[in-house]
Structures are given as structure tokens and as C-alpha cells.
């Protein structure tokens with residue numbers, strides 16, 4: 001091959017330096033630009049040398065698009081990129097945060113809070129490997145996962161995206177990186193990006209740093225902590241990701257002691273890149289630079305200057321790319337942003353692209369299409385659901401669970417008994433999630449019907465009718481499924497944490513008449529009123545289990561025992577928040593790590 005950078009046998013660093021030396025300033029800045037698919041025209045990609053494309057959650061090629069539709073779209077972008085002067089491939093990113101959740105028919109795994117409850121790092125690694133396959137199968141190369149936030153307050157709208165409230169649990173579950181990217185050999189250089197092969201993806205540890213520690217759980221808020229505590233609680237999981245060769249990190253919208261992370265030279269450059277030795281690329285969040293000013297987007301040139309000089313390498317613009325590129329060219333030409341800073345950013349981006357094999361294999365491997373939503377992955381997700389369930393109460397006098405699957409007649413009630421969208425939560429099909437049969441999967445009701453004996457009558461009422469409650473003696477027991485509707489980010493911020501849709505009232509109305517198992521589908525601990533705790537026979541926290549509801553039936557009917565342990569303290573009252581396990585006044589309803597099994601009361 002004429003030039004080193006096109007030679008797959010040349011060392012990565014030689015390819016990086018050779019390519020960098022050939023690049024003009026517009027080509028360099030183009031690589032630092034990540035745009036959303038809706039503005040990614042062939043001309044935009046080719047003429048502005050765009051380095052990366054993403055789709056926002058809910059921005060699909062078409063509704064319920066097939067893997068081939070996704071692949072056609074992404075490979076189209078790639079052809080435009082390869083048509084540019086130096087033919088540098090794009091890296092395409094998608095929010096595969098609990099499976100490839102944007103894609104119709106993909107396996108949707110439990111959200112991170114439920115995976116934290118499993119305490120099973122190898123399970124999470126296997127989930128990463130399955131997710132990587134379903135991401136590559138549709139042509140994408142980069143997953144904006146794992147979120148390694150340490151969530152300190154359940155009022156945070158992104159609580160469910162965290163593995164738990166202590167860095168030990170979060171650090172354990174960073175094994176998702178080794179699943180997504182593949183496991184680096186033991187001699188792998190700490191901090192250097194690693195991607196094993198064509199069935200793996202580039203991972204993204206997010207959001208650096210302290211996103212889960214904001215005051216009162218206010219999303220994009222301020223984390224007020226000493227440097228030591230920031231390191232111990234929030235930076236620690238990133239060290240584990242870096243040890244595993246995580247290829248990208250995403251900066252947090254939030255601030256530390258009043259300083260925005262997207263502008264933070266000390267944390268982004270001196271700590272992450274220099275001290276921790278991170279050699280991949282650091283990305284902004286969506287309009288992360290715009291949000292450096294108030295109102296967002298004002299004084300944009302100055303925001304670009306501050307963000308890039310602080311250490312941001314790839315900017316998720318995602319729409320105003322011409323403005324971003326022009327501003328950054330001006331800033332370099334005026335000397336306000338050193339060329340050395342741009343070179344560092346481009347080196348890191350090119351390094352990740354070479355390591356990910358994008359120059360050798362820029363297009364979708366369409367033989368992977370059948371991996372999307374395949375049986376093996378759904379069985380893995382079912383295993384994860386089983387292991388994520390936390391048993392908070394089992395019987396008033398003797399064990400209530402496991403339930404008798406040959407009972408004469410059972411009553412199933414509640415908003416969450418037969419709603420796949422509610423079971424999956426946010427970041428599913430769209431950013432904020434939806435209600436209903438939004439994809440392929442098994443609801444709790446589907447699972448109950450599939451498990452009980454053929455002589456068992458299953459009566460389902462979303463809301464219990466007077467008639468049913470008046471003839472309660474007909475039922476052996478009731479299963480009442482309540483919880484939260486889907487939400488994401490700031491829309492999920494909630495200071496009351498009352499179970500929505502009159503969940504507590506529905507539970508007690510039924511439990512007063514019929515022996516009741518309550519199942520709570522939520523992204524976080526919620527208020528459990530005394531009447532709910534007293535009147536129910538049993539209580540299970542199911543978190544946001546995803547498409548494989550059969551895993552719930554597996555456990556409540558006794559094929560498997562409970563193993564889930566609380567990844568977060570369960571508060572008595574929101575007035576206590578934030579609960580701090582290290583503080584004196586720690587009096588939770590259920591402590592961090594609590595979880596019964598069927599043979600225990």
C-alpha cells in the first residue's frame with residue numbers, strides 16, 4: 001500500500017501519525033465533529049470531512065425499521081465518508097444502554113439499576129457481548145454505554161441508568177466494557193483503547209464525572225464534594241473502565257463545586273488524560289458545549305474555545321456543525337486554540353478508529369442480522385431479570401412465595417401487568433420511552449399465562465372492578481403490578497417519589513380482600529406506605545426488567561430463587577434524602593444490600 005495509514009499491518013501509532021501529517025485543518029476539525037443522522041447528508045459528510053454520526057434515541061431510519069434499513073442508512077453515510085479526499089471512515093454511535101434499545105425487535109435487558117441488584121459482573125459482561133453483537137448487526141460501531149454514575153439520590157431522573165449508590169458496585173459492573181469491546185490481553189497498555197474484533201463495539205464510559213452526585217439529584221446539576229470524595233465515589237469506576245481499555249469517555253452536563261465538567265481542564269485533561277492515562281477520545285454530550293453558556297448556545301464561539309481547550313476531543317454538536325467547524329477554524333487561526341490541542345484530539349479519534357478496525361471493515365456485516373433479538377440473547381436477558389429481582393417481604397406469618405402455579409383462579413391487576421413499554425422504561429424505542437406493545441417481548445401477564453397450569457384461570461383487570469373485589473373469595477391470590485411510566489433525564493427528576501397511577505391505592509384495595517403479591521416496576525426506590533407494607537403478603541422490586549418478563553414468572557412461581565440485593569438504600573421518607581450509608585443517621589426502610597430469598601421470611 002502506498003501510504004502507511006492504509007496499511008493494516010502497520011502499527012496503529014504509525015498509521016495515526018502518517019494520516020495526521022496529511023490532514024488539512026478543515027479535515028482535522030471535521031473529525032472532531034459528530035452530527036445527528038437527520039442532518040447527515042452525503043454532501044455534509046464528504047465536504048465537511050465529518051468524523052462521526054449518531055442517531056438521537058427515537059431518530060430511526062423509519063418506525064420499526066428492520067436491521068437492513070439501519071444498515072442501508074449507516075452504510076450510506078459511510079460511503080460518503082470514504083468518498084472524501086483521505087477516505088477516513090465515520091464511527092456511528094447509538095444509545096445501546098440496555099441492549100440495542102432503539103432498534104425494533106432487539107433484546108432489551110434490565111436497566112442498570114436492576115443489573116446492580118444482581119451483583120453478577122460476569123452476567124453484565126455477557127450482556128455487553130450480546131449487546132455489541134446486536135449493535136454491529138445493524139451497522140453501528142459505537143455504543144454510548146456504560147453509564148458508570150454512582151447514584152446518590154433516587155430523586156435523580158437518571159437513577160435507573162446507574163448500577164448503584166456505592167462505587168464498589170458500580171466498579172464491579174464496569175465489566176460491561178469488556179463485554180462490549182472484548183477483553184484486552186493482560187499485557188495490554190493501561191488506558192490504551194481496545195476493541196477485539198468485528199463482533200465488538202467501541203464503548204463509552206459516561207458521564208465524566210459526578211453526574212450521579214448532584215445536589216438533590218437535580219439532573220445536570222451541581223455535585224458539591226471534596227476532591228477526595230469526588231475521586232473515591234465518582235472517579236473510581238472510570239479507573240476500572242480505563243484498565244479495560246475503554247475507548248471513549250463522555251463528559252457530564254453536571255458541574256463540580258460550581259464548575260461545569262465540559263469546561264473543566266483539571267478533571268478532563270490533568271486527571272482523566274494525564275494522571276489516569278486515558279488514551280482514547282473524550283466526547284461531549286449532546287449540545288454539551290452550548291450548555292456552557294446561558295442561555296444555551298449564546299456566545300457559542302467562546303463555548304467552543306473553552307470546551308476544546310479543556311480537553312473535549314469529539315463534539316456531539318449535533319445539528320449546527322457548520323457553525324461549530326467555522327468557529328473552531330477561526331479559533332485555531334487566531335491562536336486561541338493551539339493546533340497542538342486539535343492534533344491531540346484528532347490523534348485520539350484516529351487511534352480509536354484504527355483500533356476498532358473501521359479502515360479495514362467500514363461496512364455492516366449483514367450476516368449478523370439474525371443476532372438482533374435472537375433466542376440466545378433473550379434467554380440471557382431472562383437470566384438477568386431473574387437475578388435482578390429483590391424480595392423485600394415474603395409472607396405475614398409464613399412464606400407466601402413461591403406461588404402455586406396450579407391454583408384454581410388468580411387475579412392479575414395493575415398498570416404494569418401487561419405493558420411492555422412500561423416494563424422497559426426510558427431509552428427504549430424513543431428517549432422517553434412509551435406505553436404498550438412497542439417491540440417484541442413478554443409482559444408479566446404473558447409470562448404468568450405461560451407458566452400456570454392449564455386448569456388455572458387467570459383473570460386480568462388493569463384496574464380492579466367492584467364486582468371482582470366483591471367476589472374476592474373466588475381467587476386463590478392476586479398479583480398486583482404497579483410502578484412508574486417511562487422517563488429520561490430531567491423529565492425523570494422527582495422529589496415526591498409516590499408510586500404513580502394511584503399504585504398504592506390499587507395495591508391496598510386488592511390486598512384488603514385477596515392475599516396479594518405486589519410487584520413494583522420502577523427506576524428507583526419509591527415511597528412504600530405503611531398500609532402497603534402491612535396489607536401485602538409479599539413485595540418484589542422488579543426495577544425496569546425489559547422485554548423478557550418470563551424471568552419474573554420463573555422466580556415468583558419458584559423455578560428459581562431470589563438472589564437480588566438492593567443496589568440502593570430504600571428510604572422511609574423523601575425527607576431523609578439523601579441517605580448516606582456512611583453517615584450516622586442512616587435509618588432506611590430497607591438497607592443497601594437487603595434482599596430475601598424464598599426460604600427466608
Ligand SMILES: OC[C@@H]1[C@@H](O)[C@H](O)[C@@H](O)c2nc(CNc3ccccc3)cn21
Nearest residue numbers: 054055056057095144206207285286489
Ligand atoms: O443520545 C446521546 C446522548 C446520550 O448518550 C447521553 O447519555 C445523554 O445525556 C443525552 N441526552 C441527549 C439529549 N438531551 C436532550 C434533553 C432534552 C431535550 C432534547 C435533548 C442526548 N444524549
